[in-house]
């Protein structure tokens with residue numbers, strides 16, 4: 001059964017130039033789709049009242065994001081002043097955004113069903129609050145997960161509207177139902193690196209963030225040129241906490257390489273069972289060294305140890 005997620009197809013106009021995902025790429029399933037296909041829908045429905053308002057809010061924001069592409073102004077303005085960028089970042093921060101990075105959209109960010117209108121991306125993180133994640137799995141945790149899905153959906157729609165008012169084009173990519181690989185996109189935007197748990201590990205909040213993006217045709221965004229997180233896989237090789245604590249043995253010791261060349265860190269069919277039965281699980285975030293301790297301290301200790309070993 002395929003969950004009918006809203007998609008942009010019906011709202012594309014002749015003026016739009018669309019980059020569709022290659023059919024050879026892997027499928028990008030949303031959380032509701034994974035739950036329906038591989039998890040326990042009945043358990044999920046039973047626990048839904050605790051977070052239903054955020055789930056419904058997130059789906060409303062997804063529907064808005066998809067429809068709003070019809071309002072792109074196509075003014076041909078493709079450059080942004082430093083003041084304009086600062087203004088957008090201030091708007092984003094006012095909407096609760098914790099981190100912002102910029103990247104060019106690449107083939108490696110696409111799934112087979114991706115619909116990309118613009119080739120530059122503003123990528124956003126929102127922190128999931130520590131007090132809620134520490135209680136995982138719990139009602140508080142799943143409420144926090146869906147609160148951040150909702151907040152990000154709302155934020156990327158408002159940021160897209162703000163860009164359109166300024167004469168720029170935008171395509172909001174909310175956290176729930178996104179048809180782009182937001183973790184790879186956030187890594188390329190310089191917001192963090194991959195942990196063994198397949199999550200983005202950020203310097204400020206470790207893996208305790210959700211992601212969303214706004215695509216645009218602004219051509220002079222300060223796109224990230226460096227990837228500073230190469231040491232994370234080596235550190236993860238000495239840790240394994242998420243692998244050991246995952247109740248479904250869903251985290252691979254080494255990422256699986258998919259047919260399209262992309263990496264997969266989690267067996268999401270296995271993950272879907274505790275995720276749907278146990279309030280969104282989230283044990284792999286709660287048990288992560290970068291959630292329990294400070295990123296900068298871990299990095300400094302790791303670098304000291306590496307130097308001493310040479």
Ligand code: SF4
Pocket residue numbers: 245246247248249250251266270271272274275280281282283284285
């Ligand atoms: S959410 Fe739970 S089941 Fe899924 S990978 Fe993380 S720890 Fe494992």
Ligand code: SF4
Pocket residue numbers: 195196197198235236237239240241242243287288289290
């Ligand atoms: S728990 Fe350990 S191995 Fe897993 S992602 Fe976090 S640091 Fe890496």
